Amino acid sequence: MAVLGTTGLAATADATPSLRLLSSDSSIEAFTYNGRAYIDPPIFVASTGGTFRLDASRPDYGPWQLDQIGPDHTVLRSLPSDLFAPDRGLRHLFTVVVKDDGGSVFRRLRSDLCPGESVFERINDDGPRDPTFPAIGCSLVFPFVRGLVYGIDDGWGLDPGLNFDLKASPGTYTVTIRFTRSYRRALAIAPDDASTRIEVVVQSEKHGGERPPIDRPNPDPNPNPKRGANQTRAARSVPIVTDPDPAYLPDLAALPAWDLATETDGHHDRLTFAATVWNSGTTDLIVEGYRRSDSEVMDAFQYFLDQDGEVTGRAPVGELRYHHANNHDHWHFQQFANYSLLAADQSTVVVSKKQSFCIYPTDIVDLTIPGASFDDPGYLGGGGLASSCGAPDSVWIREVLVSGWGDTYVQSIAGQAFDISALPNGTYYVAVTVNPTGRLYDRTTESDQELRQIELGGVPGHRTVTAAPWNGITR
Numbered sequence: 071m072a073v074l075g076t077t078g079l080a081a082t083a084d085a086t087p088s089l090r091l092l093s094s095d096s097s098i099e100a101f102t103y104n105g106r107a108y109i110d111p112p113i114f115v116a117s118t119g120g121t122f123r124l125d126a127s128r129p130d131y132g133p134w135q136l137d138q139i140g141p142d143h144t145v146l147r148s149l150p151s152d153l154f155a156p157d158r159g160l161r162h163l164f165t166v167v168v169k170d171d172g173g174s175v176f177r178r179l180r181s182d183l184c185p186g187e188s189v190f191e192r193i194n195d196d197g198p199r200d201p202t203f204p205a206i207g208c209s210l211v212f213p214f215v216r217g218l219v220y221g222i223d224d225g226w227g228l229d230p231g232l233n234f235d236l237k238a239s240p241g242t243y244t245v246t247i248r249f250t251r252s253y254r255r256a257l258a259i260a261p262d263d264a265s266t267r268i269e270v271v272v273q274s275e276k277h278g279g280e281r282p283p284i285d286r287p288n289p290d291p292n293p294n295p296k297r298g299a300n301q302t303r304a305a306r307s308v309p310i311v312t313d314p315d316p317a318y319l320p321d322l323a324a325l326p327a328w329d330l331a332t333e334t335d336g337h338h339d340r341l342t343f344a345a346t347v348w349n350s351g352t353t354d355l356i357v358e359g360y361r362r363s364d365s366e367v368m369d370a371f372q373y374f375l376d377q378d379g380e381v382t383g384r385a386p387v388g389e390l391r392y393h394h395a396n397n398h399d400h401w402h403f404q405q406f407a408n409y410s411l412l413a414a415d416q417s418t419v420v421v422s423k424k425q426s427f428c429i430y431p432t433d434i435v436d437l438t439i440p441g442a443s444f445d446d447p448g449y450l451g452g453g454g455l456a457s458s459c460g461a462p463d464s465v466w467i468r469e470v471l472v473s474g475w476g477d478t479y480v481q482s483i484a485g486q487a488f489d490i491s492a493l494p495n496g497t498y499y500v501a502v503t504v505n506p507t508g509r510l511y512d513r514t515t516e517s518d519q520e521l522r523q524i525e526l527g528g529v530p531g532h533r534t535v536t537a538a539p540w541n542g543i544t545r
Contacts, residue, residue: 435476
């Protein structure tokens with residue numbers, strides 16, 4: 071039985087990292103509540119032989135690939151693709167067998183593991199001081215995600231959140247948790263690392279028969295220092311640069327409009343949609359604004375970083391304005407994107423009034439690209455490089471689109487949605503364009519616009535829309 075603190079495979083120079091199961095206690099107590107015992111095994115999944123990393127990717131939006139990646143970003147192993155699902159993580163990683171005190175199997179179950187929803191804890195001090203892998207969850211609904219990263223640093227483990235209940239009488243039970251055969255084979259998991267066993271002593275009801283809460287701390291994803299923490303101090307002395315090195319520029323890309331639908335208010339028929347712009351480059355898009363005196367306008371500058379994350383220059387790229395309308399109440403960059411409805415011959419028929427944005431990373435697109443940010447945007451404000459949409463009295467603002475992430479806006483209100491009341495049924499295109507004025511410094515312009523073909527139908531007051539599949543995605 072592997073107990074917390076014991077070692078697995080020796081971490082040699084030629085070892086291929088793998089996984090091991092650990093338990094912090096060999097025996098625990100559980101109490102029955104309304105006839106059921108709730109079991110929270112004290113187990114951890116840890117790396118052995120070095121840092122363990124899995125990349126799930128579909129760069130062309132085909133079938134998912136699952137690869138174990140080495141420190142030099144080479145593929146160490148390719149795993150069967152059916153072991154992964156974006157909404158579940160690692161499918162059927164564990165088998166759990168519960169036996170009663172007579173040795174008879176009382177219950178058998180299988181469990182997934184979502185590394186991004188687990189709590190990282192340090193096993194020893196061999197590895198980094200803080201975890202470096204993302205806590206991104208497995209409830210991904212964004213249809214265009216194409217690359218995810220899961221991992222466990224050397225010297226770290228994660229609590230998989232494995233808990234279950236039994237309709238059990240008081241007594242002693244044995245719970246054996248084991249990596250399933252598919253993973254043992256695919257990852258060459260050593261026999262001594264493949265399972266752990268825990269004795270569970272179930273006692274009579276407690277706390278008035280109510281189910282106890284599972285006391286599990288909220289994940290604190292990546293409490294490591296963030297990039298860019300020194301940039302505010304440097305801003306005053308940063309030189310103006312109009313020919314930055316293309317190798318250190320973001321690469322902005324438009325994704326096709328999605329979640330298209332129609333609605334009516336009795337007077338107007340509208341086409342609503344979601345639109346996403348993402349950064350497929352190796353460096354972040356950083357726009358900072360400095361307020362003009364007695365004005366709700368800021369002068370916007372794009373900042374450039376070198377390979378070490380240090381600021382090397384900035385360039386004027388437009389304006390930010392404070393928006394009071396539609397409960398926005400924050401600063402919008404004016405030159406980021408625009409949306410148009412095109413006729414079958416791709417001439418413009420309607421333009422959305424949504425032409426300004428608070429740039430913010432809302433959705434993972436591809437974490438496997440070099441330079442991708444592993445930080446969840448909900449935690450980016452921890453002292454480093456982050457978007458801040460500002461307040462009426464702000465004199466400075468920073469808006470960021472980090473590498474590997476997209477910024478999604480839903481056009482569902484009048485003016486932003488397309489008014490299709492006067493348009494005949496037929497073929498149209500929804501055009502999503504990033505950097506329409508060309509003022510932002512972008513590595514290439516090849517992916518700055520994406521079209522989604524649609525068919526409008528129905529009758530006034532009951533219009534319909536059908537979107538053509540895009541790389542097999544119908545949403």
